[in-house]
Amino acid sequence: MTDKNGSRMVITTDMWTLSNKKRGFMVITAHFIDHTWTLQNRVLRFVYVPSPHTKDVLAEVLVDCFLEWNIDRKLSTITVDNCSTNDAMIRLLLNKLDTSSLLSSGSMLHMRCAAHILNLIVQDELFLIGDSIKRIRDSMIYWTGSPERRQKFDKNECQLRVQCTK
Template sequence: MSLNTYQFDQVRVRNKLARIVILQEYPLSMVDHIGFKEFVVDLQPIFKLVTRNTLKSDILKIYDNEREKALKMMDKNESRMAITIDMCTSSNKKRGFMVITAHFINHTWTLQSRVLRFVYISSPHTKDVLAKVLVDCFLEWNIDRKLSTITFDNCSTNNVMIRLLLNKLDTSSLMLGGFMLHMRCAAHILNLIIQDGLSIIGDGIERIHDSMIYWTGSSKRRQKFEENARQLRVQCTKELVLDCKTRWNSIYLMLSTALIYKDVFSHLAKREISYTCLPYDYDWELAKDICGRLEFFHSETEFFSGL
């Protein structure tokens, strides 16, 4: 094997390694793991395994290359672009981030979507801060004159932010002078509607909620629940799930799972003295009725989220 061929293979394999880390979200430290090092040596002894710093550099090169390709593609694209904005909070340090995604149809009439920015937003998330981030992003990608709509959730801050954006953008380049720029997220509207309804019947499912908390409260209790489910030959492998106040469909998922294990709860109530929140028959009837009604909305939410 010639030196040039070897160098080419090194670069290609390093690129493949970096892409695996990106796709599978592996930690950079995996290249320091003894088992992984031994695997690489056995697989290809002539490959020189990189350090985590080099791996990080390779990943950033891939990002820069993909970003450059996306910039060129979007610059050539003549269609307008619909922007979706999503705010999220990291689970570890509770920091706020904004995800800005562009959606457009290319020259072959194929729908394309590209994440433009995933950016940390310092608190407080005021209208001025959010508007500046968006304008900077539009100018950076040279799409400020190609916008069709921007979809947000129904936070009141976003209403004011749109007015700030219109003052910063060239409204003559926008459809109807920017009258249709602000689109409200259909999934979020659906969420608000259902949350209003669930707030009325919240007390009726309290014992089911408490039962879920009890049997997911420790690994020992969860294990005991699973053992009793197997003893009763419940043909289901779903794990017990708790609801989340900010996600209405988590209530649907919690109730639909609890209904499957209804007999298990009753069985355990006879054996576990400290389990005192067994749902009554009318609690189960209410849960069944609620699930039947929420199933449609759950399907629609998944449909909206997949668009």
């Protein structure tokens, strides 16, 4: 894969822990444009990562993978989720890699996962309106709980001229 490929590689990686076993796993995926200008995606490694999942342990797993696949000099960016351990891990990676082979000497190596950031924003907002959502759900359960209440609801809807099909 890497010998014929002259393009840079974008790496994405994610770490998760099985809650019932307290065992951590990392997936490392490479994304690149091949010689026919087709986007390629390859899982390079799916690996058990022993605890604790410190910046040193995570950086070591990544560096081993980069060296195993001979892509340490072909890196473009590494996309990770938005946690402080990953911030520290990227700083450590910059010390372990030859920054002269990286774009802008590695200043653009760290990419934060937009989907993860968006998820965090949505979760924060849902938390803020969670009580209101519960009240609306409880109200709907009440009004649809019997045919008589549903008829009363429909009558009030008609009297107030509320136009709603749901």
